[in-house]
Amino acid sequence: MDMENQHASMCRLKEIQTAVKSIEQQVIGFCGLPKDKNYKKLKRILRKHLSEISSIVTEGKREIRKARKVAAKETRSLLKELEQNANHPQQLEIQAILKEARALVKKRILPLYSISSLLSDEFKEEIQDIIMRLTRVNTSGKVSLRNARYHALSKICAVQEITKDCMRKFPSVPLTEEEHPAVAKITSVICEVNRARGTLITLLMGIKSKETFEHLSCVLSGLITDLDALDVREQVDITNYHREVVKEINKLLKYLDLGKANSTQAFDLGQNHSILKIENILTRMKEIKKEILQSQNPLELYFSFKTKLQGLIGELGEINLEKNPCIQEAQRRAAIEVQALIAFIDLKESLETDKQPDHPSQRAVWNILDNLSKIQADVLSFEGEQTDKNYILLEELLTKQLLALDAVDPQGEQACKASRKKAVNLAQNILSYLDLKCDKWEY
Structure with a gap:
């Protein structure tokens, strides 16, 4: 051997x-x-x-x-x-949407650089629609599809941001060339920056051009060098203006990284710091959920559970979304997961601490809420698809509770009307949450 x-x-x-x-x-x-x-x-x-x-x-x-x-x-x-x-169907779908975005840029953006027109609201709506469609492409957790979608989104979102900067434009120069010698140079740099925006959009969208990312990087770096050579210390207005122009150039240099980065590494959301934070929060949320659902006497633990969950909501709010729709969607879904658990605790706590009402209509609503709490526990535990028997059963049970609420006669009692409305909203939210759990969207 x-x-x-x-x-x-x-x-x-x-x-x-x-x-x-x-x-x-x-x-x-x-x-x-x-x-x-x-x-x-x-x-x-x-x-x-x-x-x-x-x-x-x-x-x-x-x-x-x-x-x-x-x-x-x-x-x-x-x-x-x-x-x-x-050759994956979702890969082809992503590339088709990216091709559509490229055609939109050719039609709506590139001609505008020669006539200095503002971009229309129609373009903003069209580019946003493309971004949302890309975000909704189901990757099923497949690394290559996740990378492809993230790569395409990063470029299109960059184009969206650059066009917003084009519409915002630079403020008027605070002084004339006679009043300060640096004004003429800063003005010429601004013209170069505006041209660079158009070039960068062309490169990001893969539209044929004589320019390259490397050449544009050299041009922008050269512009910063020219600005750094100017003496603007004596005039506050010019100093602030100078700083604003440098800031815009650095922003464009950041976008250049999208063209130079290795797509396999740079566009893997599975290695993204914000996504890893969201996953960590969801893991802790699942541990809390398991404790709640398995606890025999959870009443005394409700305050502790809610405090922990509200802390998770706070952590989700602090996550850097990087202007990336996939990260935004992952954060939104994580927040819904945590909020659904808080809503369950609130309902259980209310049912266990409040007295059963005497009024017949209010008591009927109270009984329906009790049923909803039991169904909600099953919904929180549910893992499956809309074709599963358990999903169909849960959907039927929730629909029955909504019908039962419709049949409740408040008899003019405002408190009963308010309770019934709250119960209807809760049942509808549980239904929506159940559908979300069956949606196999992956970041």
Whole structure:
């Protein structure tokens, strides 16, 4: 066995397996199309390794044959993964939406730079619609699709922000060229920045251009160098104006990173700091939920539970959303999860501490609320799809409670009307939460 492990063929197989393993994460996270350079490069490497594996001589040795078979299987599996990633229906959907955004930019934005017109409300609505459609693409947790969606969203959101800056424009120069020698240079830099905005949008959207990200980076860095060389210390207005222009250039330089970054690493939301925080909060929320649902006498723990959950809501509010719709949506859903648990505690606490009302109509509402608390506990525990029997049962039970509330006659009692309205809202919220749990959206 030791002799065979030292065999040249065996050593070569191990070298190839190591090489294949080194590009595994690039393949798993690949978020482009078959025409992309990186796809062709990865496919070429894998096919080369597969050919090398096939050419290895086994000399009739069983262990070498077995090792060759394993290495070939691993390489073919990765090649298949690459092809599936590039041709996945959701991948094609993401790229189609991105193509639509590119056409919108060509039609609505690029012509405006030559005539200095303001962008229309129609464009703002169209670009926002594209962003929302991309956000709703179901990735099913697949790394390549998640990366592709994040990559496309990052670019389109950047275009949205840049166009907002175009509409905002720079304020008027506070002094004339005669009053301060730096004014002429700052004015010329502003003209260059406005041109750079248009160029950057073109590059981000993949529209054919003579420019490159590298050249634009050099241009913008050069503009900052020119501004740094100006002496503006003696005039406060010019100093503030100078600072504002530098700020705008640095903002454009930040967007350039979207074009230079490695998509496999930079656009993996699974490694995003904000998303990791949200996941951590959800993990703690689930631990609290488990305690609540399993506790035999939870009344004495309600205050402690609510304090912890409200703390989680506060943490969610502090998360950096990075102007990214996927992070915003992940935060929104996490907040709904926590709030649903708080609502459950509030209802249970109310039912266990308040006296059952004497008025028949109010007592009827109270009984329905008691039923809702039991159903809500099952909804909190539910994990499944809308086709599941448990989902259908829970939906029917909630619908019955709504019908029962409709049948309650408040008999002119304002307190009963208010209680019934509150119960209806609660039942509808539980229904909405149940639907959300069946929605398999993944960041």
